[in-house]
Amino acid sequence: MKRFFLLTVALLTVWAAAAQMRFVDATELNLIGKALPTPHPYHRIDTVAYKGFTKGENQQVRCSAGLALVFKTNSTRIDLEPQYTSFVYAGASTPRVASEGFDLYIRKDGEWLYAASRAPKKRGEAYTMISRMDSSEKECLLYLPNYSELTSLRVGVDEGATITPMENPFRHKIVIFGSSFTHGVSTSRAGMSYPMQIGRNTGLYFCSIACSGNCKLQPYFADYLGDVKDADAMVFDAFSNPDAKMIEERLIPFIERIRAKLPSTPLIFVQTIYRESGNFDLRSRKIEEDKRDMARRQMAEAMKRFDNVYFVDKADLTGTDHVTSADGTHPSDLGYWRWAQNLQPELLKVFRKCGIR
């Protein structure tokens, strides 16, 4: 009897190993979220064509923040086999699930419903994102890592299952350029950056050029953005990284430089959020207040000089109870969720004025 049991276990083991997954390269599916095409599938900006970025900025725009794969499958299990460059993000407030993991949503009753989020235990290995699902056809939205550089990605499905590219389910094209906040630093997973949340909530298509710590109204970013001719609007979290002096010196020339290439694209600037570091650190409080004041002054001037330039200056986007900070600077998921909830109606108001519905 014991021998029979062992034999059964051995056979089951062989059967499980033989339950092979079939892997397809992600480039055969549909990768969305890029403002302009790039030769490298998982880079957000072609850093060979666009020059002037610092080494850190170059690295960041080669990270896959805001990119997502959309596909249909009837597989009961989805595996991933990502390959990364040696770059590893070192930020202390961001978990690995967000910086190098993937975040999967499946459409149910017309809504994007959370399915799974997971990073590989060890880089270089295939791993299972989700299993034991029913075998109906599913529409999948898979966010790529926020803060890693991928060299390749393969998606595994049950051997007999189908997997096909899916059309971009989002409408219009809104480029969002921003700081670590927009990048999603300290979110729990890639789908919780506030642009991705607003995208899922509204169905609008956000292409993120978030560049943690480096959204400083640089002319070379203006040159890049100016080439995105088919954007319906651009949103800027542009007052989080520069100090007041930089905002004073750079904002108008930055807009001028974009306007030279894009005479009428709506440009929507968003005020930077309150930072919890200012609760007791008096210097941090002053620096942030100065930035917000300068943003207000310069935006008043910008809106006089340029058409179709907007300023969303709403206070308390992350609430007033001071419980939302991960590290004094970046919100936690609680803060990012409130941010998305509170910013969304403000952005929609401006979008409607611009014919974006």
Next chain:
Amino acid sequence: MKRFFLLTVALLTVWAAAAQMRFVDATELNLIGKALPTPHPYHRIDTVAYKGFTKGENQQVRCSAGLALVFKTNSTRIDLEPQYTSFVYAGASTPRVASEGFDLYIRKDGEWLYAASRAPKKRGEAYTMISRMDSSEKECLLYLPNYSELTSLRVGVDEGATITPMENPFRHKIVIFGSSFTHGVSTSRAGMSYPMQIGRNTGLYFCSIACSGNCKLQPYFADYLGDVKDADAMVFDAFSNPDAKMIEERLIPFIERIRAKLPSTPLIFVQTIYRESGNFDLRSRKIEEDKRDMARRQMAEAMKRFDNVYFVDKADLTGTDHVTSADGTHPSDLGYWRWAQNLQPELLKVFRKCGIR
């Protein structure tokens, strides 16, 4: 002129280095959050005296989750110099700020207001938690790391500043035994575990024996809890780790074992939360449903057999919009915040029945 400038820079550098911080050992202050005293200052359970724990459980109860230092200081800056054992937590959903960093609150107008949260860049070095504050006397609540084992901790203040131990600002004593949820896995920082949130909100004193993945109604934990004679109540997140069969077999004997030592201490069991992994993973959904059903059945039996045993079985503690998960199992800060907000009134109802106000 250039030479004068360089000389000034050199002098300022020397002056800055000379702006010495005075360090005091944390054992000179007041460390709160321990259910029973331990010889080692930063262990939660004396693993020499209490036997039976697995290697993993031993490691976890030597981690400082739920412990906090309370002190008063008029320093404008607070530095920390923690020393750790070689143990490093590998969970992919928890950022370093939570697993090895510290989380500082300062009392303002009677409320605990977030001040700073930060992990050292490199273990073994002193680092600045907060600086540039005014020099009024402040009441500080400093949460220790959720998932690290400390060997020592020193707190640095301005050389001329005072730092003194503070009385425990929390009242009553409520021991909470639980899983990774209670431990705070995937919170952004130690102060965001739901027991610590409820503690700050209500002023009640929670001592956490959370043991990630290992809250399985083990008899040796019952023996330990039975020794906490001065607890006003005990709360259990005891249905998150065991499967239905384990709950069936172990719950009644576990309560019996505690009751042998503590005939009347109120024991409050809390239903486990909905796991987002069950949105599409049918097996995960079934396992969790079975656990919840079995918890209901066994708790009905327990409340018949024992006095002062309660069951809080409230659905949707983390909401119904399915956006709160960090990894399919653990909530993000958004989920933990909702959990604290929704569980708190239910717990307070039971506490009031037990004379805990």
